[in-house]
Amino acid sequence: xxxxxxxxxxxxxxxxxxxxxxxxxxxxxxxxxxxxxxxxxxxxxxxxxxxxxxxxxxxxxxxxxxxxxxxxxxxxxxxxxxxxxxxxxxxxxxxxxxxxxxxxxx
Amino acid sequence: xxxxxxxxxxxxxxxxxxxxxxxxxxxxxxxxxxxxxxxxxxxxxxxxxxxxxxxxxxxxxxxxxxxxxxxxxxxxxxxxxxxxxxxxxxxxxxxxxxxxxxxxxxxxxxxxxxxxxx
Numbered sequence: 001x002x003x004x005x006x007x008x009x010x011x012x013x014x015x016x017x018x019x020x021x022x023x024x025x026x027x028x029x030x031x032x033x034x035x036x037x038x039x040x041x042x043x044x045x046x047x048x049x050x051x052x053x054x055x056x057x058x059x060x061x062x063x064x065x066x067x068x069x070x071x072x073x074x075x076x077x078x079x080x081x082x083x084x085x086x087x088x089x090x091x092x093x094x095x096x097x098x099x100x101x102x103x104x105x106x
Numbered sequence: 107x108x109x110x111x112x113x114x115x116x117x118x119x120x121x122x123x124x125x126x127x128x129x130x131x132x133x134x135x136x137x138x139x140x141x142x143x144x145x146x147x148x149x150x151x152x153x154x155x156x157x158x159x160x161x162x163x164x165x166x167x168x169x170x171x172x173x174x175x176x177x178x179x180x181x182x183x184x185x186x187x188x189x190x191x192x193x194x195x196x197x198x199x200x201x202x203x204x205x206x207x208x209x210x211x212x213x214x215x216x217x218x219x220x221x222x223x224x
Contacts, residue, residue: 043201049209094168097154
């Protein structure tokens with residue numbers, strides 16, 4: 001089984017800050033990685049697929065990078081509506097989610 | 107626009123079988139997407155349960171494989187989840203989701219809370 005390790009598990013930042021979340025796979029998954037945003041009481045929303053491709057309609061302040069085992073998700077300028085929990089997910093071999101990163105406003 | 111809606115009992119007794127259905131609208135379920143179930147225990151993270159392809163092939167989370175069955179009813183444009191021998195640890199919000207235009211799960215249903223309790 002492929003394990004996904006996200007860090008940090010929680011993060012507090014100010015509006016306008018650059019925010020970075022990392023996700024590490026237990027083995028090489030090439031670029032088979034997605035990022036989701038989940039707001040309280042809502043279903044997750046796909047933001048980025050194939051590690052770096054922005055889903056249609058997703059603001060350009062969101063971005064992703066990486067390949068192999070190490071991946072990064074970045075919000076270039078944090079907005080109040082970005083408060084949510086973010087998950088990475090691999091799909092190289094079945095599917096596995098990271099444990100999530102809860103993002104709060106400082 | 108593809109939309110998904112989960113339905114099924116909100117309360118299941120321990121040792122019984124949890125059964126949920128996902129109704130798909132705006133797309134023919136047999137046309138090419140693949141369909142999946144994901145769950146989220148209260149206050150915890152996401153866990154993929156399993157997926158079914160338009161061909162009928164199924165793939166399950168190894169940790170749940172012995173208890174899970176996912177099937178498709180093309181006549182009703184629905185796919186279903188059965189999880190047997192449930193315990194309190196299976197209490198969660200259960201989501202159905204589709205994947206087709208991109209390799210991620212999109213769209214998702216709104217989710218349905220299933221509580222396992224006597």
